[in-house]
Amino acid sequence: MNVQLFIPCFVDQLYPQVAFNMVKVLEKAGCTVSYNTAQTCCGQPAFNAGFWGEAKEVCGKFLKDFSGTDYIVAPSASCVGFVRNYYNTLFENAPESALAKKTAERVFEFSEFLIHILKIDDLGATFNGRATYHDSCAALRECKIKTEPRQLLSKVKGLELVEMNDVETCCGFGGTFAVKFEPISIAMGDQKVNNATETNAEYLVSTDMSCLMHIDGCNKHKHAGLKVMHLADVLASGY
Structure with a gap:
């Protein structure tokens, strides 16, 4: 194809x-x-x-x-x-x-x-670690993507996937929203980091680097120790 x-x-x-x-x-x-x-x-x-x-x-x-x-x-x-x-x-x-x-x-x-489209969910990836997943607003609400990333991650050998609280809540990025409403944006990002770290996950995975960029900024400011990864990075691991 x-x-x-x-x-x-x-x-x-x-x-x-x-x-x-x-x-x-x-x-x-x-x-x-x-x-x-x-x-x-x-x-x-x-x-x-x-x-x-x-x-x-x-x-x-x-x-x-x-x-x-x-x-x-x-x-x-x-x-x-x-x-x-x-x-x-x-x-x-x-x-x-x-x-x-x-x-x-x-x-x-x-x-x-x-x-x-490809009808494939197991790419033969291997990734050892504990991860939690963030639903981006665009994926969830505009593209109706919910189960697809989780199905792919469930097939990754060595990966333990755990759900965080309020997983469908916005991370606060929203493009220009983060610039125009910085205090609110940061507070929302901090809450997302808190929910992620409460799962004891080492990694936070999403379909959108825009969200992950914002979350990672809050994560580093809080010294929370999370590592952010795009779904593609996980699926390309181990081979």
Whole structure:
């Protein structure tokens, strides 16, 4: 199966190993992976800030960069949720309307692609440790992803997965929310760290590095000792 990679801005700039590990897993699952180096942002930051005109330009470029019929896979439910749920609104009654709809149908978050499209949940990964999982708001509410990451993690040899309290509560990142409402954002992040550490987990895993970046900042400030890992990093371990 041919797959186009969409690598979000912050993963490209700050966590490139997540992208490489996703490629490693997809290739092990039998996919032929391609990456268009001309790709940039999905347009979500500008859209969420109210700059719909500027966002439309960026989103239009996304549609061109990911033309074709191949599945588009990304290690970020936040970006996937935006393309899937808001491109139709942004391009409503525009010439790109049909293309936006078709593109939204082809884009998948990493874990849901493995489970629902490839129909695979055991990648032969081995990772020794105790971990807890964080449901990102975008994954849970925009992409309806809940069981998929847990099913994949349950197949990882050596990994003990434990649930934290209030697991579906927001971590406080929310993109520009963390900038505009910093005290509230930090308090929410601190609560997420507290809930995670109460499980005695060594690792906190999620589908979204944006959440993990925020949580890790709170974690380090509190000297809580958690290690954050993207799902792709775990699934690429041990082989």
